[in-house]
Amino acid sequence: MKNQFLRPNILQAFECTAMPNSKSTALYHxxxxxxxxxxxxxxxxxxxxxxxxxxxxLGLKIKSAVFAKMLKWKNGHSLMELL
Known part of the structure; x- marks a missing residue:
């Protein structure tokens, strides 16, 4: 997101985080x-x-919600290193 000159909209944020590895893309989304x-x-x-x-x-609420959802994923523990 650092390469955006102006404030990105939601679609630009999703496009910026799209990666070939679908699991990391799902995490960023x-x-x-x-x-x-x-x-x-x-x-x-x-x-x-x-x-x-x-x-x-607010940041802690977001972090705990992401961790709670990741733990329910099949390979969620392997994605913890991305955070």
């Missing part, structure tokens, strides 16, 4: 989707629920 979902939830909680979480807490 999972990370992007998890980040989008949790940021959206935090935005809604702040706007409608009067609840605030720090950026560190």
């Amino acid at each position: 999972l990370i992007i989707c998890s980040a989008i979902y949790h940021i959206w939830r935090e935005r809604n909680d702040r706007k409608f629920g009067d609840s605030y979480a720090s950026s560190t807490t």
